[in-house]
Amino acid sequence: MADKVTSGQGIPRSATLWNNIIDSANDFAMRRLGSGGGSAGSQVSTDIVKIRNSSGSAIRMGEVLEISGFLLTDLVRGSLWFEGDVPNSVRPFGIALQDMPIDAIDRCQVSGVCIALINVSDEDHGYAEVASGDPVLHSTGTGTVRILYKPSGTGEKTCAVLLGGSGVAVDCNTVRFIVQAYTAATRTAIGYVLSKPPGCGSIPDSFLGGRYIEICDPQGCHFNRPLEEIMDSHGWARYQMPLEVNFCQPDANYLIPQWEVLNLCCHVPFCET
Numbered sequence: 001m002a003d004k005v006t007s008g009q010g011i012p013r014s015a016t017l018w019n020n021i022i023d024s025a026n027d028f029a030m031r032r033l034g035s036g037g038g039s040a041g042s043q044v045s046t047d048i049v050k051i052r053n054s055s056g057s058a059i060r061m062g063e064v065l066e067i068s069g070f071l072l073t074d075l076v077r078g079s080l081w082f083e084g085d086v087p088n089s090v091r092p093f094g095i096a097l098q099d100m101p102i103d104a105i106d107r108c109q110v111s112g113v114c115i116a117l118i119n120v121s122d123e124d125h126g127y128a129e130v131a132s133g134d135p136v137l138h139s140t141g142t143g144t145v146r147i148l149y150k151p152s153g154t155g156e157k158t159c160a161v162l163l164g165g166s167g168v169a170v171d172c173n174t175v176r177f178i179v180q181a182y183t184a185a186t187r188t189a190i191g192y193v194l195s196k197p198p199g200c201g202s203i204p205d206s207f208l209g210g211r212y213i214e215i216c217d218p219q220g221c222h223f224n225r226p227l228e229e230i231m232d233s234h235g236w237a238r239y240q241m242p243l244e245v246n247f248c249q250p251d252a253n254y255l256i257p258q259w260e261v262l263n264l265c266c267h268v269p270f271c272e273t
Helices: 014-031
Strands: 047-052 064-070 079-084 095-097 105-109 112-120 125-131 134-140 147-148 155-163 174-183 189-196 211-217 234-238 258-264
Touching: 047 064, 047 095, 064 134, 095 112, 112 125, 112 147, 174 211, 189 234, 211 234
Parallel strands: 047 079, 112 134, 211 258
Antiparallel strands: 047 105, 064 079, 064 095, 095 105, 112 155, 125 134, 125 147, 147 155, 174 189, 174 234, 189 211, 234 258
């Protein structure tokens, strides 16, 4: 480390020392711009942000954290730090660029090319999607994440992907279902999903292999029949974000997306008369 000079003392003429000073000044200036250092021509990255792992589990390099909030008070272009949580397949997401212990804050890729872990279910799949509750992407026939390269075979693979590229975003928020269980006290039913939009990836807030959802009837317009008329009925549901309290979500401080029934077909034989 070089020694400082005092007032009146000659400035050293060493070219190496002077170049080091210039490099340090340039590095400091670029850090203030948010680039994290590097050459003087560097710019603030628009593809990488900082995300805190608030998922409750360690995240591996290549796994997903969904953005659930902003960590800082002031919004500054060079300091975009976000809260990251378990995927529910409806929020923006980033891919971890390194292993991230619980509560660690580190770099995640939100667009561009990076390495990601993908659960490949079909070797012909060329896209991937976020799966609710799973930090590993799932392969699909079409989707928002384009697979640039993946090893042969199925199962979990380390792949090269393009985020925000030529993938086709398809709404997975409307499904057709058949009622498998019903609770009158909460106006909720468990529906087995029978169909979804073509090209759609994972169904949000689904469980048991992504084929079951919990469906609410906030106004009591559809699940208002006797149990025997509701069971095994077919219907349509949409994934909605409530803007105010309702029968299914009475707490205004904790409103979350929910499946709401759109219509319910009259169940045979009760409609034959």
